[in-house]
Amino acid sequence: MEKEMAEKTVTIQQLERQKQAMEDEIYQWKQRRYQLEEIESDLARLQLVEQKLIMLSSDAWSGNYGQSVAGNMEVQQLEQRILKKEIHTLKEVSIQQESNTRKSVMQVEKEQQTLRKEVYQ
Numbered sequence: 694m695e696k697e698m699a700e701k702t703v704t705i706q707q708l709e710r711q712k713q714a715m716e717d718e719i720y721q722w723k724q725r726r727y728q729l730e731e732i733e734s735d736l737a738r739l740q741l742v743e744q745k746l747i748m749l750s751s752d753a754w755s756g757n758y759g760q761s762v763a764g765n766m767e768v769q770q771l772e773q774r775i776l777k778k779e780i781h782t783l784k785e786v787s788i789q790q791e792s793n794t795r796k797s798v799m800q801v802e803k804e805q806q807t808l809r810k811e812v813y814q
Contacts, residue, residue: 701812705805712801715794722791729784736776743769 747766 698812701808705808705812708801708805708808712798712805715798715801719791719794719798722787722794726784726787726791729780729787733777733780736773736780740773 743766
């Protein structure tokens with residue numbers, strides 16, 4: 694009986710370490726999402742700057758130079774759309790991973806609770 698209680702106590706401790714590792718993982722996913730949101734914000738700010746530059750350089754939009762500026766802007770806008778899509782996808786993955794890890798933490802907590810009841814009764 695004592696051996697069984699000792700094994701359950703060890704299991705509880707192992708589950709606590711596992712739970713802590715999962716909580717650390719949740720924190721890392723949150724940090725990743727915050728970083729992605731900052732990148733997204735920076736990208737939006739850069740788009741505003743780009744739009745202002747286009748408005749200011751409207752005089753240069755004639756002849757061959759104007760075509761190269763317009764072509765360059767099209768390429769940049771395409772790259773920005775791709776980047777936005779990637780950021781959105783990474784944020785969704787981050788949210789999903791965080792959710793999965795939270796579910797795992799809840800499962801570990803339930804298991805710990807069950808073992809504690811068995812040990813202390």
